[in-house]
Amino acid sequence: MRIIYKKYLPKEDIPVYDFVRKRKLVKYYTRDTMAAVVCTGLLLKGQEVSEETPFFFSNSESEMMDYYRDACIAFDQKRIPFTTHDFIKIAVPSISPLSHFKMMRNMAHCFISIEYGLKGDNAALLGSASGLLYSALLADTDKEVYIGAGKLHVNGTAEAGFGILLPYELKNHRMLDSNSEAINFFRQFHNFK
Amino acid sequence: MAVVITSIKVRSPLGCTLEECMKNIELGKRCISTIENFNTAGFQTTAAGEIRCNGKVVITEPNIDRKNFFLDQITTELRNSTSFDKKYNPSEIAMNIGSGLDYVDIENLYKNREFTYPKTAHLPSHYKSNKQITEIAAKNNIKGGCNVFVAACAASTQAIGLSYKMVNRGIKEAVITGGADSMVNQINYLGFYNLGAMATAKEGEAPYICKPFDKNRSGTILGEGAIVILLENSKKVKQEKIIAQIAGYASTMDAYAVTDPDPSAKSLARAISNALKSASITPEMIDCVHLHGTGTYKNAPAEYKALAQIFKERVKELPVYSLKGQIGHMIGSCGAMEMLGVIYSIQNQVVLPTINFSEQDPHAPLYVIKEKPLSIPINYILKLNSSFGGENTALIIKKYE
Numbered sequence: 001m002r003i004i005y006k007k008y009l010p011k012e013d014i015p016v017y018d019f020v021r022k023r024k025l026v027k028y029y030t031r032d033t034m035a036a037v038v039c040t041g042l043l044l045k046g047q048e049v050s051e052e053t054p055f056f057f058s059n060s061e062s063e064m065m066d067y068y069r070d071a072c073i074a075f076d077q078k079r080i081p082f083t084t085h086d087f088i089k090i091a092v093p094s095i096s097p098l099s100h101f102k103m104m105r106n107m108a109h110c111f112i113s114i115e116y117g118l119k120g121d122n123a124a125l126l127g128s129a130s131g132l133l134y135s136a137l138l139a140d141t142d143k144e145v146y147i148g149a150g151k152l153h154v155n156g157t158a159e160a161g162f163g164i165l166l167p168y169e170l171k172n173h174r175m176l177d178s179n180s181e182a183i184n185f186f187r188q189f190h191n192f193k
Numbered sequence: 194m195a196v197v198i199t200s201i202k203v204r205s206p207l208g209c210t211l212e213e214c215m216k217n218i219e220l221g222k223r224c225i226s227t228i229e230n231f232n233t234a235g236f237q238t239t240a241a242g243e244i245r246c247n248g249k250v251v252i253t254e255p256n257i258d259r260k261n262f263f264l265d266q267i268t269t270e271l272r273n274s275t276s277f278d279k280k281y282n283p284s285e286i287a288m289n290i291g292s293g294l295d296y297v298d299i300e301n302l303y304k305n306r307e308f309t310y311p312k313t314a315h316l317p318s319h320y321k322s323n324k325q326i327t328e329i330a331a332k333n334n335i336k337g338g339c340n341v342f343v344a345a346c347a348a349s350t351q352a353i354g355l356s357y358k359m360v361n362r363g364i365k366e367a368v369i370t371g372g373a374d375s376m377v378n379q380i381n382y383l384g385f386y387n388l389g390a391m392a393t394a395k396e397g398e399a400p401y402i403c404k405p406f407d408k409n410r411s412g413t414i415l416g417e418g419a420i421v422i423l424l425e426n427s428k429k430v431k432q433e434k435i436i437a438q439i440a441g442y443a444s445t446m447d448a449y450a451v452t453d454p455d456p457s458a459k460s461l462a463r464a465i466s467n468a469l470k471s472a473s474i475t476p477e478m479i480d481c482v483h484l485h486g487t488g489t490y491k492n493a494p495a496e497y498k499a500l501a502q503i504f505k506e507r508v509k510e511l512p513v514y515s516l517k518g519q520i521g522h523m524i525g526s527c528g529a530m531e532m533l534g535v536i537y538s539i540q541n542q543v544v545l546p547t548i549n550f551s552e553q554d555p556h557a558p559l560y561v562i563k564e565k566p567l568s569i570p571i572n573y574i575l576k577l578n579s580s581f582g583g584e585n586t587a588l589i590i591k592k593y594e
Binding site for chain 1: 231232234235255284287289292294295297299300302303304321322323324327336337338339340341342343344345348351354355358359362364379380383384387388443444445446447448449450451460463467471580581582583584
């Protein structure tokens with residue numbers, strides 16, 4: 001089992017462009033997706049990647065306020081009393097269309113799959129370590145499985161992890177029934193610098 | 194041993210009980226109409242499949258996250274009617290649920306400038322899907338893990354897939370699975386509209402119309418719904434309680450594009466092939482296919498190509514079906530909700546007509562049933578779903594004998 005974990009502070013640069021070939025897609029990335037792509041790139045460096053390799057990814061709850069902050073500011077500038085109808089009409093158009101992709105919870109899973117051509121057994125999850133680890137344990141293979149997780153904090157701190165393991169290595173793992181966030185698995189068990 | 198469905202609880206545009214839903218599926222009732230639950234003034238499209246009880250749309254206050262509000266109700270109903278937590282050790286029961294985007298109460302968001310809950314919120318948590326669903330699991334004494342799946346339109350079938358594996362391999366005694374999603378709120382409805390996938394075709398009195406597989410399809414229509422399904426080991430349940438058997442499952446990834454399905458449909462075909470292997474059956478044993486059938490331009494040809502790769506010439510005579518014309522596209526709960534159509538087919542040995550379908554698309558020449566149900570012996574059904582993002586799922590459901 002090889003596990004990598006990275007944490008980037010709010011204004012810290014995430015060197016995502018060092019690890020992507022499909023650079024045009026980076027504009028759709030959230031910071032935790034960027035961190036996950038970096039972790040994946042570091043761990044898969046020099047590895048032959050089979051498209052059949054199962055890949056499971058779990059996001060954490062994220063603070064979506066960022067997506068709507070601009071909308072609130074746009075509405076404030078009109079200096080009119082709040083109504084839902086006016087907010088939708090005036091403020092929502094100020095939300096960038098890119099944000100719609102950033103709100104979707106399977107995007108990190110999707111972008112990493114596209115980057116590495118991963119087409120095997122898969123799942124995109126939210127939250128618990130349990131779902132991620134059971135998915136890997138019960139994957140349709142006895143060969144290598146990839147797992148990943150990301151977390152974006154309110155202040156912009158981004159965390160991510162990526163792992164290469166064999167399903168049997170998770171048998172009886174103490175986090176299998178854990179409802180704690182999947183990123184905790186990577187925080188605790190990372191063993192790759 | 195078989196993995197079997199023993200109980201279902203539901204809130205959908207078809208109704209608020211399994212019986213009401215089955216009756217409306219049989220009637221081919223179109224449950225999509227002009228949105229009643231929020232003010233659509235200024236919206237370009239105004240249609241959706243909203244949750245109804247006895248034909249009336251269930252209206253909730255703006256501070257309610259509808260998807261988890263209804264999930265909470267039906268999980269409690271399931272526990273009360275089956276006593277699953279008394280039958281099994283709660284740590285041997287897991288909950289795997291497909292979900293969708295977080296709900297945003299616009300007024301609360303604007304006034305408080307933080308993504309937090311109002312004091313009157315139904316559940317004591319933020320509008321966060323995972324947090325809410327974990328609370329629902331805890332409240333219902335489910336202690337064997339709570340897992341939320343978020344692969345958009347494939348989320349709930351990925352949830353069912355892991356649940357099937359957990360019971361099949363003896364990891365869990367029982368799993369509460371399914372999905373709950375509602376994009377029928379201002380922010381998420383508008384966001385989906387901006388993606389350009391919403392139907393623009395009108396017909397008669399209908400505000401907009403979703404026409405799966407039809408040559409003149411113009412897009413999909415959003416729906417909302419929550420459904421929970423109890424999966425158990427057949428050896429531990431009374432035979433008369435068994436509704437159907439989950440016989441196989443597989444998931445693959447397109448890894449092609451964020452927004453579009455892979456037009457070669459090779460990955461979707463591989464999901465079918467892997468699911469057949471998982472069920473230890475051959476393509477000839479599939480009696481009909483319940484497709485994703487969104488009513489969008491690119492979905493139907495991709496599904497046709499996938500079926501053609503597996504079923505070869507038989508694709509011309511293999512009956513297919515989509516429920517979305519009746520209830521809309523429920524995104525994070527669509528696959529689980531469409532299990533209602535699968536169960537109807539198994540229980541009544543018919544393939545239902547896909548409503549709103551009238552003219553075959555030469556680019557997707559599927560055998561879509563029109564006007565009246567097709568009666569055939571049905572033992573195995575293939576259920577497909579594919580997501581915005583590229584995840585594909587294939588489930589094999591069997592008549593339990």
